Amino acid sequence: MDVNDEKLTSAEHAQMREVVTSGARRMRLLRARRRQTAAVAAAVVLVAAVVTGVSFAALRPDDRVAEPVETTSAPTPTVTPSPSVAPPAPQAPATAVQPYGGDCANMLSNDQASTWIGTAAQPIPQRWVDPGQTLSGGMVCMWSVPDAYLSRYVEIVAYPVSLFDATDEMPVSAGECVDGRCLAASALRDTWIGVSWTGASEFDEGPAVRSIGAVEFAELFDMLDESARAYPAPRAAERTSSWWPGEGCSVVSRAVSDEYTLSAPPGASTTLFPALDAPMERLGVDTCSFATGDATDLTLRVIPGAGYLIDDIAASEYATPVDVPGADAATLVPSNYVWEFNGNDLVVRSGDNLLIVAGYPTGDEQQQLVELIALATAALAAMNATLG
Known part of the structure; x- marks a missing residue:
């Protein structure tokens, strides 16, 4: 039977309409609530997924290599300073060079001096080196019998051959003796050598020494020549304008x-x-x-x-x-x-x-x-x- 077969009164129609209308409202409200709940749940799931992904990315080792990004920029020009012409530095004057490295021990050893004198000898140092010797590229050395006074000593002076010029009479002597003192001189390539030997005197109380003559001087010059080969050639200092003049x-x-x-x-x-x-x-x-x-x-x-x-x-x-x-x-x-x-x-x-x-x-x-x-x-x- 159709519901419309039986007639409803006006009050019944109004009551039914109210029932249907309120139900529809409740259904719409329920559907809205369901949609809102679903949206919230979806948002929660999305946020959780993002957080999980970020955490996972931070925890796992990153084996990726960052590739440099090539950029093109105009090269910065290098400014090269123009060379400045500096005035030439003043040349320092040549300093003096002494023979035998400026050391008497390089000229003769104590053993050589003792052998030549004929008895034990020792070096007699100067209290201070004469500046005229150093300036001229020369040196003076002395050996004496121990405890001897004013006797039995050999004094050797050495100067550059270049110190002499053509007008000088550079002495060369095999040995000349006067009053117990013997002098000899020789030019050994770059070095001029003068030797003074004094034998026994009234002050002498030590052992006898051998007689010194031309043969002994020749032996000495051979030893001095051999020693000189190991050292640079001597030379005098070079004069400058700041030096006092001569005379x-x-x-x-x-x-x-x-x-x-x-x-x-x-x-x-x-x-x-x-x-x-x-x-x-x-x-x-x-x-x-x-x-x-x-x-x-x-x-x-x-x-x-x-x-x-x-x-x-x-x-x-x-x-x-x-x-x-x-x-x-x-x-x-x-x-x-x-x-x-x-x-x-x-x-x-x-x-x-x-x-x-x-x-x-x-x-x-x-x-x-x-x-x-x-x-x-x-x-x-x-x-x-x-x-x-």
Whole structure:
């Protein structure tokens, strides 16, 4: 039977319509709630998946290698500075070169010296090395019988052959003996050698030594020649414009003529081998003596270019700093006479130059020091005036 077969009243129709309408509303509301729940659940699942993926990616080792991304950019131009033309550096003057490396032990060993002398010998060192020797490329060495005084010793001087020129008479001698002293000289390629041998004297109380003659000198020169081959050829220092000119004694003597009188003129030989005087004068090395008011002689040595050697002298035993007006440095040292105290030497530097004033013992060292300083002060002023 159809539901419309039986007629419904108006109230029944309104009641049914209310039932149907509220049910439809409840169904729509339920479907909306279901859709909302499904969306929320889907979102939760999606977030969980993302979080899980990120965590997994962070935990697993990454074996992928990042490939560099090539970019193209214009190269930065390198700025090359234009070369500047620097002025040429001044050439330093050639320094002196001593024979045998500047060491007497390289010239002769103690055994060689003892064999040549004929008995035990030992080296006799200088208190300090003469700056004129070093400047000229020379050296002086001495061996003596132990405990001998002023006797039985051999002294050997060595200088560059180039120090001599064609006008010099370079001595060569097989041996000449006078009053117990024998002199010999020889040119060994680059090195000129002078030998002085002194035998027994009234001071000698030691063992007898063999007689020295031409044959023995020839043996010695052979030994010295063999030793010299191991070392560079000697040469003197090269003069520069900062050196005092030559003839220093003449310059000083004119400047101090009112206070001092020359007792030994410039150019007087002060060595056993006068042939060395001319080469030394060409270097400007000059030696002379002055008499003071109390008749005491003071020896003056002017040595251009040797100023740098004062430090070595100042480091020697008993050296004492001294103030000298106009000097860059000054020191008082015992003379380098090897046998005994023979007075003090005042060594003074001014610039690249050196002078030495020496006095013999007078018994009043303080007064002598005053005299040494006075002459040194006057000599410095005179020599520095020559430089302009």
